[in-house]
Amino acid sequence: MSEQGTYKPYAYYELMETSLRELLVEKGIITNEQVNAEVAAMRARTPERGARVVARAWVDAAYKKRLLANGTAACEELGLEIPGLHLVVVENTPQVHNAIVCTLCSCYPRVLLGIPPDWYKSRNYRSRMVREPRAVLAEFGLRIPEAVQIRVHDSTADMRYLVLPMRPQGTEGWSEERLASIVTRDCMIGVAVPAVALG
């Protein structure tokens, strides 16, 4: 396949989606109601879910221990079902910074963070994150000191990772809800760290 750019435009695949769905509905395999319900459920899966898990781990040492031992079970404690997946939570410390990638495709803790951003699935992120993470993180505006080790976790279809960021200074006495508000999606991918606004 040497020619480039001969594929049919975007609309073709949208047509494929509609046709496939109508065919499956006619055959009684799925219903439109099920599809719509699934779309709605997916919209409800946002990074706020992951942030809840992180905030709980920050305020409850026993929970954090359980989370690091078995991410799937600890999320289920909070009512976040992770069907059929092994969730591994990796903790940032003053010595180690963690980040996640899927070099082979786009595996991502969708149950906790929603659909991955485009850049996570991009060729450039997938290729470079495992080879030169320090440079990649710097491009994201995150400068990791040389003395801190960087661990990059390559996800698979069955095993997903979530980064547990360090709780920033200046958040003493904060409620779990307020803590969750500073935990962004990128913090849980490991391309950012939580920041506390000054003043």
Next chain:
Amino acid sequence: MIERGHHDLGGLPADKIERTEHDYPQWERRVDAMVQLLRSGKKITVDELRKNIEALPPAAYDQLSYYEKWVSSLTQTLIQRGIITTEELGRKMEEVERRVR
């Protein structure tokens, strides 16, 4: 030595990361939804979907958007499973095209 698959990108030289994001249109969300439903209904497996994405010709792998790859792979998987046929899909696509144009 086994040759590296076209999808196997880890460690290869590449350019600066463009931090693009887009709000997924409804049809892309429905592709995702169908995949989840068919997986939970045990009609297809995630491994088949991956295999069929990885089997895309390299030019298609590079040029198609994420959900374009997914819907191509899902279609291929359903044909391989015998759940739909190429003829049925072709007829349906013509029918839908006539309706929407």
